[in-house]
Amino acid sequence: MRNDNRRILLASRPTGRPTSANFRMVSAPIPTPGENEVLTRTLWLSLAPYMFWRMRPEKSYAPPVPLDGVMVGATVGRVVASRHPDFAPGDTVLGGGGWQDFAVQPGAALQKIDPTDGPPSLALNLLGGNGLTAYAGLLDIGRPQPGETVVVAAASGGVGSIVGQIARIKGARAVGIAGGAAKCAYVTGELGFDACLDHRAPDFPARLAEACPRGIDVYFENVGGAVWDAVFPLLNDFARVPVCGLIAQYTETGPPPGPDRLPGLMRAVLSKRLTLRGYISSDYAALRGEAMTALRGWLREGRLRYREDITEGLENAPEALIAMLDGRNFGKVLVRVSGDDAQE
């Protein structure tokens, strides 16, 4: 049997930021599906910041990837062989195939992708985890009211770009934060945010304050670090802070030096009656149907735009993940593992 299944394994755990030495590519036989299982060929692999945590030894909301285990990840694949009644060869499916050319997955863990929904990569973005993350965090935790100010970190990224557009649809003001002039121009020009600030500008805190003359009612937190520091003093009474990521803090290796800002945060939580709430999209499985219906509708009406940052070839996935953790991506990060028209 030929070793035609390339797989990228976790070779070692990162200390600080990951490097390519943390990954290793191997070849393995194409696996065979057992009962109720499906063999898929990977078309698209989605990369996202949570993957850094899964590389680390600490327990987070999910166990770490074991050493020499295949890196985890959501994928869009084409069914090659099926021993599950709901799937047939040629179907396009959303699943968690990981960083490899072929995967055997339980049929129960797959969702068929409707070809009328548009490009299948949308299932890894607006019509998938990113869409649900944005919809649930903004609307269930953030609950923006018309006229309120919603500030979105990483506004040109997969989740942030959707959050700001939904905020606008709901009648709120959307103020984005992104890294660099090109991303900011995209966020206001293409995505329609009311303003976007470059967090690398030396006067970023002052500019953010100017862009939020009535303070901040909802801060969609997915970066942490210095962006949080600029946002925090602008939070209004009763502000809501959905926390779905802290990409700026992922590669910290220990607590930074003092002073200790924890007591000050707690004082503000009390005196401003803030709500801080962490979540991940899988906490909101019950909201998925409602979210997808709404997102599909807005997409068809042309009210949601998106941008994909595509890396060609599985072998380049490690560099793409590292670039994303450094903020060098521009849009939702996808790896094209094989061509969409490939048939087995």
Add this chain to the structure above:
Amino acid sequence: MRNDNRRILLASRPTGRPTSANFRMVSAPIPTPGENEVLTRTLWLSLAPYMFWRMRPEKSYAPPVPLDGVMVGATVGRVVASRHPDFAPGDTVLGGGGWQDFAVQPGAALQKIDPTDGPPSLALNLLGGNGLTAYAGLLDIGRPQPGETVVVAAASGGVGSIVGQIARIKGARAVGIAGGAAKCAYVTGELGFDACLDHRAPDFPARLAEACPRGIDVYFENVGGAVWDAVFPLLNDFARVPVCGLIAQYTETGPPPGPDRLPGLMRAVLSKRLTLRGYISSDYAALRGEAMTALRGWLREGRLRYREDITEGLENAPEALIAMLDGRNFGKVLVRVSGDDAQE
């Protein structure tokens, strides 16, 4: 006109913990009510930790007491003269008369106390702000489920004692934290908490962990500081933290030295999907009716107990407040300003 109205003023603002020098007692004429106003003689003055913040110059959720202004506070009073149609001399009313023998208050700011509700001081405790604070914070933010573990700081105090008893009524496990063996014995023996830990014990963090073998689902935060440090690592995924006070931090004068624990808190908010939410009882005016009905019912059924820590005489109110901020009270702190049977 005789100066028969003793009033306690804010003489200076505290730096760090308040002292008696921050207060000054003066005598003033008994005021006369204008249209729609009511003159009350103060029977009971309620003391509570928020008063420290009102003495400070910083804006919190309410403006500071002005220098040489009468200290604010909730009171139970007897109506002496009324120019409001709903009130007549002899009525017992709940209001915000402040630290003085007599107060003129708008009738619209007063609530008549039902004599069948029990001692009128209950309107400053279980059947008033403390009751609403406990009910709203625990049930709207904490939302304990049967079998979950609810940890309550300042468990023998006005609010904490009610929180733990409601948690038990709702089928949760209540674990209290209090200062000293006598308070802990009261919290378990009299209030019926499942356990109570002395936060002054050197092995307090280990004992708290032992008392919460399944972790902590709800932490009712009203102290902050070292108690938070012991609770934090025990919080379960999806734990809820209503924040209604931070008495241990009130007298801090600046951020403590590092390391900076803010990034670690945010990481836990995300990975454990914690909810932290600050509130004060007046945010929950809409819940007052429901809360009072429930609390009255539980009180009549003998399911809620309470303890009052009574100081005799308005002149002793400053020392009583200072003692409370030092944790030297035992139960809800009240000042008896004049005898309940006093009539004008």
